[in-house]
Amino acid sequence: MQIPGLIDPVPVPRAITPREDGRVDLLGLSALQIRAELEEKGLDIKQAKLRSKQLFHWLYHRGETDFAAMTDLGKTLRPWLSEKFVVGRPHVVEAQVSSDGTRKWLLRSDDGQDYEMVFIPDADRGTLCVSSQVGCTLNCRFCHTGTMRLVRNLTPGEIVGQVMLARDALGEWPKGTMAADASVEDEDIDAPQYSPDGRMLTNIVMMGMGEPLYNFDNVRDALKVVMDGAGLALSRRRITLSTSGVVPMMERAAQEIGVNLAVSLHAVTKEVRDEIVPINRKYGIEELLQACADYPRANNARRITFEYVMLKDKNDSDEDARELVRLIRHYKLPAKVNLIPFNPWPGANYECSTPERVKRFSEIIFESGISAPVRTPRGRDIMAACGQLKSASEKKSRAELDRLAEEKQAALG
C-alpha cells in the first residue's frame, strides 16, 4: 500500500517471520493459508483441506500450541507436523498489573522488536487494546507512542498473537473434547466433555501502538482470523478500529474489515488539529468528516466514536465544544464522543484539562443530544493508559548509540 505525500507508511513485512530452525509458524494464518503451507510441505490436496480445518480449530478455538495434543489429527501426522511447523506466541518480556486491575504486557517479536498490549477489565466486559505497529510514523503531539523512533509494521501473526496470548493469560480456552469432534477419529475419548467458559475477553480495540490504517493488509488479515466463526469468533460489533484519520483507507476499512470505527478528532479547527494531529495537514477536518459520513457501516445502531483528548487551554473551551456539535450535525453523523482526559508521560508538553472543564465540555455536547461520556483513565500507574504506550526499544537504541559513540571514541583515542 502506498500513500503519496508527506507521511511515509512503513514497509509491510513478510506474513510469516522466517525462523532459524526452518519450521513455519502457523500463528496468524487463515485456514486457507494453513492449507497452502501443508500442501507446500507435501500433503495431498484432500488431506491438506481436511487437516487445515482441524488445525484452524485447534489453534484458534482451543488455543492449543502442541501438535501432540491435537487428538483427532492421527498418530503419524502429529510428529510430522511438529517437525515442520510450530504454533508460536509473542515472547512476554514483562507483565504488569495496575491497582485498578488493568494489565499490560511488553511483548517481543522474533527479530527483537518490542510492542505492548493492554487488557482492561470492566464489570460487563473485558477489552483488549491491541497494537498494530512497533511505534508510529505519525507524531501526534500528546502521544507517547508518537515519539518512538523505531517503527515496523506488525505481522498478522503478531497481531493475532496478542489476542491468543491474552486468552492464554486469562485461562480462557475451552477445555476437553469438542462434541463436533467426537465423530472424527476420536482417539481421546476419556477427555472431559467440552464446555465453553464464561469469557472475560469480550471486546477488542485497535488502539494500542501504531496507526492501524497504515498497516492495512496485516490488520485486515489478522482481524479476519479473529472474527472467523470457527476460531476465536469475536463479532465485528465487538471490535473497534481507531484511526487518526487516514482518509483514503477508510472506505476499504468498512468494506474489507467492517468493524466499528473510532476517529481521533481531538480538535475542531485547522490551526489546532494541524498542530496536535499532524496528519491533519494532509487530510483536513472537512475531508475526514466527509469520509465518516460516507463510512458505509455507520448508522444509529453503530455510531462512529469521535475521540477527543482534553488538553488544558488547547482544545477544551465552550466554543470548541459547540463547534464539535455543529460539525457533527453539519455532516449528519451518527456519532458519539469519547472525552479522554490527557494521560501524562515524561516530557509531554501538555496538561490535562481541569475536571470542571471536562465536565462542562461534556455537558454542552450532551445538551445537544449527542452522547459524550468522559473515559475514566485506566492503568495510569503502569503507563498503560491511552497514549502512554512506548516500549523499551527506544531505550535500547539509545544504549546502542552510546555504545557506538564509546567505540568510536576508543578507536580515535
Ligand code: SAH
Ligand atoms: N493510532 C490510532 C490508535 C491508537 S491511539 C489513533 O491515533 O487513533 C488510541 C487513542 O488514544 C487515540 O484517540 C489517541 O489519540 C489517544 N491518545 C494518544 N495519546 C494520548 C494521551 N497522552 N492521553 C490520552 N489519549 C491519548
Ligand code: SF4
Ligand atoms: Fe500514532 Fe495514534 Fe499516537 Fe497519533 S495518537 S502518534 S496516530 S498512535
